[in-house]
Amino acid sequence: MIKVAIKEITLNKKRTLLSNVDFELEKNSIFTILGLNGSGKSTLIKSLTGLLNPRLYEVNGSVNLDGKNIFSIDYEELLQLRKDKIKYVFQDAVNSFDHLKTLQYYFEKLVKDKNEIDALLEYFLLPKYTELQKLYPYEVSGGMAQRINFVLALLCHPQILILDEPTSGIDLAISNLFLLRLKEFAKEKDNSALLVTHDLVFAKKISNKIAFLSNGKLSRFYSNEEFFSAHDSKTLELFLNAHKQISL
Amino acid sequence: MNELLIAENICYKVEQAGTFQIKKTEKEILKDVSFKLEKGKILGIAGESGSGKTTLAKIISGVVQYSSGKIIFNKSGEWEKIKTSPVQILFQNNGEILNPLRRINDIVEEAIVLRYGNKIDVQKEKEKIFGSLNFPGQLWERKGFELSGGEQQRAALARILAVKPELLILDEPFSAQDPESQLNLLNLFKNINEEFGIAMICIAHNLKILQKLCGNILIMYKGEIVEQGKSEKIFNTPEHPYTKFLLKAESYNLTYQELSFDAANAD
Numbered sequence: 001m002i003k004v005a006i007k008e009i010t011l012n013k014k015r016t017l018l019s020n021v022d023f024e025l026e027k028n029s030i031f032t033i034l035g036l037n038g039s040g041k042s043t044l045i046k047s048l049t050g051l052l053n054p055r056l057y058e059v060n061g062s063v064n065l066d067g068k069n070i071f072s073i074d075y076e077e078l079l080q081l082r083k084d085k086i087k088y089v090f091q092d093a094v095n096s097f098d099h100l101k102t103l104q105y106y107f108e109k110l111v112k113d114k115n116e117i118d119a120l121l122e123y124f125l126l127p128k129y130t131e132l133q134k135l136y137p138y139e140v141s142g143g144m145a146q147r148i149n150f151v152l153a154l155l156c157h158p159q160i161l162i163l164d165e166p167t168s169g170i171d172l173a174i175s176n177l178f179l180l181r182l183k184e185f186a187k188e189k190d191n192s193a194l195l196v197t198h199d200l201v202f203a204k205k206i207s208n209k210i211a212f213l214s215n216g217k218l219s220r221f222y223s224n225e226e227f228f229s230a231h232d233s234k235t236l237e238l239f240l241n242a243h244k245q246i247s248l
Numbered sequence: 249m250n251e252l253l254i255a256e257n258i259c260y261k262v263e264q265a266g267t268f269q270i271k272k273t274e275k276e277i278l279k280d281v282s283f284k285l286e287k288g289k290i291l292g293i294a295g296e297s298g299s300g301k302t303t304l305a306k307i308i309s310g311v312v313q314y315s316s317g318k319i320i321f322n323k324s325g326e327w328e329k330i331k332t333s334p335v336q337i338l339f340q341n342n343g344e345i346l347n348p349l350r351r352i353n354d355i356v357e358e359a360i361v362l363r364y365g366n367k368i369d370v371q372k373e374k375e376k377i378f379g380s381l382n383f384p385g386q387l388w389e390r391k392g393f394e395l396s397g398g399e400q401q402r403a404a405l406a407r408i409l410a411v412k413p414e415l416l417i418l419d420e421p422f423s424a425q426d427p428e429s430q431l432n433l434l435n436l437f438k439n440i441n442e443e444f445g446i447a448m449i450c451i452a453h454n455l456k457i458l459q460k461l462c463g464n465i466l467i468m469y470k471g472e473i474v475e476q477g478k479s480e481k482i483f484n485t486p487e488h489p490y491t492k493f494l495l496k497a498e499s500y501n502l503t504y505q506e507l508s509f510d511a512a513n514a515d
Contacts, residue, residue: 036426037397125508143297168424171296172453172497173507179500198426205500242431247456 001027001190002048002086002160006061009040009047013058017043018216021061025160027190030182031221032203034196035213036239041196042091044213045162049086050078065160083110087153091165093145097137103148104133111155120151124177143170150178154185161185161193167202175199179206200243204228212236251322252414252447253285253308258317260303260471277303278314278471285415287324290441290448292462292479294455294494299468301451305417308449309335327414334414338404338421345404346392352403353388359410377409380443381436398429402436409444416440418450422457434460455494459483467491469509 006021018040025031035041046052047059049070063070065085070078090096097106107129111117117129124147126132137145146166153161161182167175183206186193196213197203203210209221214235222230230236260278278300285291293301306312308319310333327334339345347355356377360370378388381402387395395403401421408416418437422430434457441448452458458465459479467475467482467490475488486492493509496502 036428172494173296173502173509176497176500176502177504177507180504200427201498202500239426239428242427246427246430246434246460 001025001066002192003064004048004061006044006047006059006063008058008060009043009052010058010060011056016216017057018047018213018218021218023211023218023221025192025194026208027192028186029208030186030193030195030206032195032197032207032210033213033218034198034200034203034210034239036198039213040216041213042164044218045088045164045194045196048162049082049088051088084156085158086160086162087156087158089146089149089153089161089163089166091168093149094137094140094142096149097145099137101136102133103135103137103140106152107133107155110152112157113155116155117151120154123181124151125174126151143174146170147174147177150181154181159189159191161191163193163195163197165197165199166195167197167199175202182206200240201247212239214239250286251284251320252287252289252324253322254318254320255284255308256282256318256320258282258304258307258319259315260300260307260312261315276471278307281317281471281473283466283473283476285447285449287322287414288441288445288447289464290437290450290462292458292465293449293451293468294453294458294465295468296453296494298470300471301468302419304468305337305419305449305451308415309333309337309417311337323414335417336408336411336413336415337417337419338401338408340420340423346400346407348392351389351391352383352395352406355392355403356406356410359407363411373410377406380409380439381406398432401433405436405440409440409446412444413446416446416448418448420451420453422452422454430457437461453494453498455483455498467494 002025004021004023007019008016009018010016021044033041033044043052048063052059059071065081070081107117121127121129121132126144126147140148166178179202182193185191204224207224209223210227211221212219219232219236228240258278258281259276261274261276263272264275265272281304293304295301303312307314323334356374357370360368360373383402383406387399392400392403421433425433437448437450438461440446450458450461462479464477465479465482466473467488469490475482475486475491482491486495490509
């Protein structure tokens with residue numbers, strides 16, 4: 001279980017990007033943060049495991065995972081946590097890999113049980129591992145790279161999965177596949193997932209709870225049904241209204 | 249004649265080098281694509297990646313030469329006299345068509361002068377173009393790199409409108425945009441279409457948004473048009489299994505068994 005209490009994230013000690021981000025990710029559930037382009041969604045999720053460059057960003061607050069503050073554990077432990085417990089699938093999937101290493105490098109490094117690989121690759125409609133391992137990241141398409149990232153994350157059996165814009169720039173069928181597998185993931189053990197996206201249809205289908213990020217402020221997490229009739233803020237209303245006008 | 253563009257049986261093939269470059273195989277990217285676009289109308293093209301949407305756009309604009317078939321373009325007005333293409337494309341990465349170090353004002357002014365010479369009131373034309381795009385005066389003097397993504401997109405559109413094309417092709421303008429930006433763009437395109445009477449072809453993988461913009465829609469699958477017709481009809485009573493698949497997929501209602509669409513086994 002993860003409890004986030006971030007007071008403030010500032011850039012260059014001047015500009016405040018986010019403030020008062022408080023929430024607790026519940027187990028066996030999927031939480032989604034919606035927001036406009038540039039509202040700070042990606043900054044928020046990167047801050048959770050200290051991925052923001054400390055020379056540029058200052059993060060005040062705490063993120064507690066199973067009672068331990070991630071911001072104050074030593075570096076070795078943090079690396080281990082990023083490897084085992086909290087896994088990300090980033091938006092820019094191709095560039096999540098080092099282009100000079102074949103994909104084998106990542107599978108060798110991260111996967112504990114090699115027997116699981118092929119079944120999961122098949123589930124994600126990817127080529128067999130014997131073929132895939134020889135490829136360089138620039139030899140696969142963006143959609144494939146994103147699926148490979150997802151597979152790698154799942155093979156680490158994390159407790160928490162964090163996804164940045166899982167449906168952007170991806171074929172509809174693959175987005176549907178992500179939806180199905182994520183729901184399954186959230187049911188297993190004590191797992192939970194946190195997504196940021198601006199795909200409202202996806203959010204509605206997948207989320208247990210939804211919050212809205214705008215002007216550096218995160219709303220509370222509403223239940224799924226509650227969110228789509230929320231009138232608490234002007235910006236959220238505009239956002240929901242725009243969605244209605246283009247998709248109904 | 250009311251048709252601006254008639255495409256008849258367009259085919260596009262590429263040669264793929266086989267093992268050791270000896271065996272060459274032909275791959276058909278587009279197969280027998282036929283459709284019509286009336287003057288001043290908006291046509292939508294939907295389909296997943298790899299269906300040939302962007303290739304078709306490139307063929308229509310003359311960037312890519314097709315293998316066989318016929319494209320008839322009924323140029324009107326001033327376009328009849330000049331050789332240059334009356335088609336403009338707004339690409340996905342629209343920021344890159346702007347010179348980042350030039351003022352938007354200069355870019356657009358130059359385009360107007362190149363197109364019309366001194367036969368036109370440049371200032372008035374500029375105001376009309378920027379006005380229709382909601383591009384405020386204080387941004388005219390900015391340079392490309394000083395603008396946000398959305399502003400760059402509108403500046404790129406201003407550059408395109410300056411040459412008054414007869415056909416504007418929009419390649420995935422809505423992807424990776426949040427709902428508010430999508431709505432703004434949708435209204436912007438409708439506005440351009442009404443105010444300047446420019447015909448448009450809009451490529452997107454989202455059928456819902458195409459239905460809001462376009463009178464007619466083509467559905468493409470693996471280089472072929474599998475269904476075409478009025479957008480309400482396609483949306484409300486789709487006939488081809490692939491169209492049904494697309495609609496179900498964009499509502500995120502596919503089951504795992506339905507994920508890989510197979511035309512042969514569908515229905």
